Each structure stands twice: as structure tokens, then as C-alpha cells.
Amino acid sequence: MQHYENFIDNEFTGSATQSRIEVCNPANEQVVALVDTASPEDASHAVRQATAAQKHWRRLPAAERAKVLHRLADALVARADKIGAALALESGKSPAHARAEVMYAAEVTRYHAEWARRITGEIIPSDNPRENLLLYREPIGVVVCLIPFNSPVYTLMRKVAPALITGNTVIVRPSSYTPCSALEIAHAVAQAEVPAGVINIMAMSHLVAEQICTRPSVGMITLTGSVGAGRKVLEYSQVNIAKAALELGGKTPAIIEPDANLEQAAADIVRSKTTNCGQLCTAVERVYVHEEVATKFINLLRNRMRERQWGDRSKNHDWMGPLIHANARLHIHQMVERAIDDGAVLECGGVIPDGKGFFYPPTLLTGCRQEMEIIQEEVFGPVLGVVTYQTLDEALEMANDHQFGLASMIYSENHRTIMRVANEIEAGECYVNRVPDDPYQGHHSGWKRSGIGGDDGQHGMLAFTQTRLVVATW
Numbered sequence: 001m002q003h004y005e006n007f008i009d010n011e012f013t014g015s016a017t018q019s020r021i022e023v024c025n026p027a028n029e030q031v032v033a034l035v036d037t038a039s040p041e042d043a044s045h046a047v048r049q050a051t052a053a054q055k056h057w058r059r060l061p062a063a064e065r066a067k068v069l070h071r072l073a074d075a076l077v078a079r080a081d082k083i084g085a086a087l088a089l090e091s092g093k094s095p096a097h098a099r100a101e102v103m104y105a106a107e108v109t110r111y112h113a114e115w116a117r118r119i120t121g122e123i124i125p126s127d128n129p130r131e132n133l134l135l136y137r138e139p140i141g142v143v144v145c146l147i148p149f150n151s152p153v154y155t156l157m158r159k160v161a162p163a164l165i166t167g168n169t170v171i172v173r174p175s176s177y178t179p180c181s182a183l184e185i186a187h188a189v190a191q192a193e194v195p196a197g198v199i200n201i202m203a204m205s206h207l208v209a210e211q212i213c214t215r216p217s218v219g220m221i222t223l224t225g226s227v228g229a230g231r232k233v234l235e236y237s238q239v240n241i242a243k244a245a246l247e248l249g250g251k252t253p254a255i256i257e258p259d260a261n262l263e264q265a266a267a268d269i270v271r272s273k274t275t276n277c278g279q280l281c282t283a284v285e286r287v288y289v290h291e292e293v294a295t296k297f298i299n300l301l302r303n304r305m306r307e308r309q310w311g312d313r314s315k316n317h318d319w320m321g322p323l324i325h326a327n328a329r330l331h332i333h334q335m336v337e338r339a340i341d342d343g344a345v346l347e348c349g350g351v352i353p354d355g356k357g358f359f360y361p362p363t364l365l366t367g368c369r370q371e372m373e374i375i376q377e378e379v380f381g382p383v384l385g386v387v388t389y390q391t392l393d394e395a396l397e398m399a400n401d402h403q404f405g406l407a408s409m410i411y412s413e414n415h416r417t418i419m420r421v422a423n424e425i426e427a428g429e430c431y432v433n434r435v436p437d438d439p440y441q442g443h444h445s446g447w448k449r450s451g452i453g454g455d456d457g458q459h460g461m462l463a464f465t466q467t468r469l470v471v472a473t474w
Contacts, residue, residue: 001033004179004203005183006201007202008042008049010189010196012186019036023035023089023180026358027312027313028357029356032180035180037205038202046212050170056195057195062117072188073107075191078188078191079187079188080102084098087101087180088313090178091177092324096317108154108157108158112162112461113165121137134470134472136467136469139168143218143219144212144222145171147172147174147224152178153182159172159222162464163464165461166465168220169198171200171202173203219243223245225246230246244453248404250407251378253409254284254409254411255408257411257412261433264433266300270305270362272435273285273382277382278380279324280436286387288387298366302364305347305384306362328380330352342373343372344385345367346364347366349382364386392421396420404448405446409435410422410432439456440456442456
């Protein structure tokens with residue numbers, strides 16, 4: 001069985017408390033690794049080293065920092081098999097899917113490295129004739145990166161790479177469900193000869209995470225996680241007025257107009273809903289279909305959901321894999337049961353299967369109403385609720401009548417309909433005739449309770465900076 005230690009100041013070190021996490025493979029419920037958890041002493045050491053390293057790292061020209069990031073991307077590629085194998089075991093992803101995530105993480109690392117010569121300030125006209133106003137972009141300092149379980153390798157580099165290119169150092173806390181891949185990345189960090197203290201990766205309890213996040217030298221906390229976790233981070237950030245960047249829950253609506261390509265829409269939606277067992281923040285969660293095509297479209301969805309096979313993805317890459325743990329499955333199943341009790345019609349799925357692994361079959365619920373819990377609350381699993389509508393006005397009103405605003409989808413061949421939805425949807429992203437996939441040169445940013453700030457692109461990179469105005473007379 002694999003044993004992982006924390007990575008602090010370019011050294012692997014066991015916990016002073018000898019406390020460990022048992023990491024379980026959700027496809028068969030077997031313990032696959034033991035991971036040391038950081039002690040309060042480890043936390044203090046990591047913050048000290050990251051703080052000290054940042055003073056030198058920020059002084060390096062951005063082009064020199066870019067060279068380090070390119071070396072790190074090379075190391076990720078070189079270790080893709082090992083990182084991917086760890087990710088597959090801890091998450092239930094197929095080895096091929098897990099390895100592809102590592103390669104994508106290397107791509108996003110290179111993308112942010114290329115911002116090195118594009119982190120620009122501003123020269124602003126002054127009211128005084130013998131004066132210049134110079135606006136500088138500067139790093140924030142030490143950044144704490146809180147990583148989720150669903151795409152833990154990609155999300156880690158999605159946060160670490162822009163933080164580093166802008167001159168910050170990082171302390172990474174991976175999910176307790178998927179810490180192994182993060183600590184395999186630590187070996188890539190060492191291989192790439194990233195300067196000591198610049199990247200620190202540790203598994204830790206909520207208490208130790210709080211101790212780190214509330215240290216005075218931590219200037220920013222970035223999280224991808226639940227709304228509840230986001231509220232905790234806001235509490236942490238209040239202690240020292242640290243900057244908080246939060247990517248939280250989602251409840252992606254898909255609007256299906258009568259002129260839509262129904263075959264394509266059904267195929268896309270089922271793929272979105274069953275990729276990673278529906279454990280994606282931008283996966284479609286609620287479908288609004290025009291009553292004119294509702295019967296035909298529901299039949300297409302039902303058939304495709306029933307055809308979607310599931311099981312241990314180490315045996316078949318094309319299967320849908322498991323949920324991350326037993327409590328997630330129970331929570332989702334109880335939501336389905338409450339929806340049925342409230343009048344929804346179960347078209348397929350909706351049962352907890354026998355045997356090992358935290359599997360849940362693709363589940364389709366029709367006859368849903370806007371006020372139902374299954375439409376209002378994030379499921380984060382392979383469950384899809386369908387609501388019918390009569391007019392586009394009604395569809396937009398229901399799509400926007402929600403606490404979340406992360407991603408959205410519109411299926412139509414009418415450019416006027418498409419542009420109206422694109423202009424009026426209350427979400428940070430709108431995908432036209434396709435599923436969400438967060439292009440890293442764009443900007444992934446939620447509205448409402450879906451978050452504060454965002455990841456990706458120039459705006460995501462600049463989120464890791466602060467400004468200094470220099471008023472220079474001459």
C-alpha cells in the first residue's frame with residue numbers, strides 16, 4: 001500500500017502527530033493509500049517557508065518564473081502515468097481519463113507561463129502637468145489553494161500556475177478524498193527544481209486548514225468547493241482581510257427550443273450529466289424543454305440514460321464511474337426519493353445497486369416543477385430533472401429564478417433566440433449548442449451564490465495580483 005508524506009519547502013516530511021488519512025477507491029471501497037496529515041507545527045513551518053520564499057520569488061523577472069513553470073509542465077508530462085495512476089485509484093476515474101487530466105494540467109501550466117511578458121500595468125494621465133501616475137501589478141504574497149475532489153489535478157494547476165507566474169508562493173490543501181495525486185505532483189515539483197518553499201502541498205484537517213488560512217502572512221485564499229465551504233473561507237478571510245476567490249456550486253440549466261437539434265442536445269446532455277458521475281460544477285442539472293417537443297426529447301433522454309453503462313472504469317474506460325463516497329450516494333438517493341414523493345416521475349435509475357463501489361445509475365426525473373428541491377438544489381450526481389415550458393420568456397424566468405449562476409446552455413438554431421438567451425441569462429457562462437468545458441483562455445466565474453472572482457484567462461491570472469499607484473512628480 002502506498003504511503004504519502006507532506007511536501008514542505010521541497011522536502012517530504014511525515015506528520016509530527018502521525019495522524020493519517022485512509023484513501024479509499026470509490027469503485028471497490030478498498031483502502032489504496034495512507035496519507036500523513038499536517039500538524040499545527042507543520043502548518044506553521046509551511047507558512048514561514050512560503051513567506052520567506054516569496055520575497056525572493058517575486059523579485060525574479062516574470063520570464064524567469066515562466067521558465068520554472070515550463071519545467072514543471074515538462075515534469076508533469078514525464079510523470080503523467082504515475083500521477084494518473086494515483087488519481088484513478090483515489091477517484092474511480094479510468095486510467096486513461098486520469099492521465100488525460102494530467103496532460104491538461106500541463107497545458108494550463110504552459111498557458112499561464114506565457115503570460116510572463118503580458119502582466120502589464122498602466123500609465124494614467126495626471127491632472128498636474130509635471131506628474132506621472134504609474135499603476136503597477138504586484139503579487140499578493142502567500143496564497144492558500146483549496147482543491148476539490150472532482151478534478152483535483154487540473155484544478156490544482158489551474159490555481160497554482162497563475163499564482164506563481166504573478167510572483168506569489170502557494171500552500172496547497174488537496175481534498176481528503178483525493179490527496180494522492182496532489183502529492184504525486186509534489187514529486188514533479190521536486191523534479192522541476194522549483195525553488196524551495198514556492199509550492200507546498202499538504203493533506204490536513206479542517207482545523208489545521210483554518211490555522212493556515214488565518215495566518216497574517218496569508219494574503220489570498222482560493223477555493224473550488226461547496227457553498228458551505230465558501231462561507232467558511234469567508235470567515236477565515238475576515239481575520240486578516242485576506243482576499244477570497246471562490247468557485248462554488250452550480251445548477252446548470254439547459255433550455256431546449258422547438259427548433260433545436262434534439263438528437264445532438266440529448267446526446268450532449270447525457271454526456272454532461274454522466275461524465276465523472278455528474279460530479280462537475282458545470283454539469284447540466286436541470287432541463288427546460290418546450291412543450292411542443294417535450295415528449296420526443298424526453299424519449300431521447302430516457303433511451304440514452306438507460307443505454308449508459310456504469311461500473312469500475314479500470315475495467316472499461318467507456319463506463320460511467322462511481323460517486324466519491326457513500327454519503328454522497330445516500331444524499332443523492334434521498335433527493336430522488338423526495339422528488340418522487342413530490343410528484344416527479346422516475347423514468348430510469350433511482351436505485352442504489354448491490355455490490356461494492358459507490359455507484360448510482362443515470363437517473364431521469366420528469367414532471368418536475370420549478371419549486372422542487374431537485375430543481376432548486378445542486379445534486380452533484382447523475383440525476384437529471386426535466387421541466388416543460390410554453391414560451392421562451394417562461395424558460396428564461398425559470399432558468400434565472402435560482403440561487404446559482406455558474407454555467408448555462410441553450411439549444412436552438414435561431415440566432416435571435418440564442419443572442420437573447422446569451423444576453424439575458426443570469427450566469428457566468430453560456431454555452432450555445434454544446435456542453436460546458438471551461439476553456440482555460442476564457443474566464444470561469446460564477447454569479448450569485450456560485451462564487452466570487454473566477455479562474456482562467458487573463459482575468460483569472462490578474463486575480464492573483466494587487467495594484468500599487470506611484471504618483472511621481474518631475
